Amino acid sequence: MAVLICIFFLNMIKSKKENAKVMRGVQMIYVIGIIVLYLLGKGTLKALYRKDSAKDMGVAEAMLTGGIVVIGLAEAAHMGAVVMGRSFSDCVFLFLAGLLILLVGVAVLLLINFFKHKTGKMPKPISKEEKLFAAVWLAMVLIQLLLLAGSGKVYLTGDMTVETVNTMLTTDTIYQINPLTGQPYVQGVPMRIKILCLPTLYAVLCDVFKYSATELVWGMIPVFTLLGCYAAFYCVAKSLFPEESKKRSIFMTAVVLLLWMGDYLYGVDGFALQYAGFRGVSVRMLILLPFTISMVLRGKWKPAFLCVLAEGCIVWTTYGMGMCLLTIALMVLVKAVGLWWKKASQSAEVAVSKDAGEDNR
């Protein structure tokens, strides 16, 4: 419901041209996007966790997993076109065909599960304070969405996403033309750059929904990133406060405040959300890393490793590893050392008490 309200307000801003067609189109991309992400994510989580171990995986987790699946699909289509030297149009076809196959598969899987499991869970009563925090959170997100859609502020330094998308659309090639000049590459691009699929995904969306690169990349993608970001932080809230919904809403309100007010430097979360939501590093920072942390805290390793793969597809990590993997590895290391320390101190305590007992005897 909240998302739909946000979309309604966004439409009001986007429809400056007073063009009903554009307005419908804007609505379509958000609605279709959210439904597709949810279905893909739900299906993937069902496939990953067949039994009750996925009980705590809700709508937010499904949306985020769906986003990762879309990134994976875009990467497959992109690499298919790059490796086989095919055109961008072939890449669009590959992506859409793959999406269709996945959606059919997911529909079958969800239908089977629909008849298998039917669990009725009574919703817990919500306190007044919790309602108040949820309302404040929603109001702030709404204002953020309005500002994001209306300000038109973008951070362009070191980024050429829009130019890359435009080049793909106008030349029907992938990474063969220099996006900054429009001239063919003389010496080419590094392989690690060539495998990044985010511009291709945006170009596919532009091609399918008939948007200009600037409209989609600077205007609409940051909105998806914002929604994904709050979904990811909600997952963290669920991991930290599994049974305390009031604390979850306080946590989410604090997160909105921090992201809104912390926009002082490129590289901090708030800045990425407000001015660079279309960049791969922003998606990593705002969606993949919080989602990874929440999954690691819950001991759900499969979605966490999906984040590692997604990061490899959208962010330039020269050694092919990246921050998600480092986070998982270090968190596991800290946990292992903590357990070892606890065990060692317990056995030392036992040994000391034994010695004391022998001395007394």
Next chain:
Amino acid sequence: MRELMENARMGWFQYTGNGKFAALLLVALLLFWLGRKEIREKYDWLVRYTTIMTIMCICPVTAALLMGYQTRFYDYQWIWNVVPVTVVIALAVTIFWSGMTESYGRGPFSILKKIGITFVLVALIWVSGGMNRPVAGVENDAQSKTATADILKTIREIGENEKCVLWAPTDILEYARALDGTVCLLYGRNMWDAALNAYSYDSYGEKEEALYEWMSQVEKTGMAEIMTEKECLDMAGELGVTHMVLPGGLQPQVLEAVEESLGTTAENVGAYYLFLLQ
């Protein structure tokens, strides 16, 4: 390695120069370590991990190692990605607020106290976050975008399907390829935004660089002293430039010299002069 260490050392000062979320994080961690034991034990894993990673990001040696891991392409502030700054501050705020408000009970002034503590926390976050001051490099340069769109439209009107290689001031070139993927540029944004050079093995020749210098000077001073207009136009012609744009603040003698060399008059497009070279 020495350079990396220096960057790691200076990075911390730059990172904490504008906003103070790092300081807020340290306060949050202190709250956990010095606060109630049962809370620390409940979030033991996350708190330990965050503490260790924060120390690693502050200490120049470990920060340099992390910078090496993330590759030199990224600046110091990116290593803070491994520290869940927002998560831990929000967690501390949640626990602090819940703890304080629970202690207020249901007395007559409890609502006022709750409002007071909320206000203090919001103010603290606002002050630490840089107080929403304008951020460098973030632009909504609507004027440049409109000017670029007008110039591109005029170019298309002059020759609809003709190939266009554009040479223009930076504020026009900045948005030209973003607005129209069919237009080619003499040089792109990587001429003045060095970070973009990492995306390709290609580099510009001496002639392109000389023309960039010439245009930069014209943009700043309205004068052209690096080389004569004739030399400059010959060079641009050699490099295949078809359309040239000059800024409106041009000195009259420069404009006359360019028009004389080309044998045409400039077309006024907004605050710019548009010339056809070929």
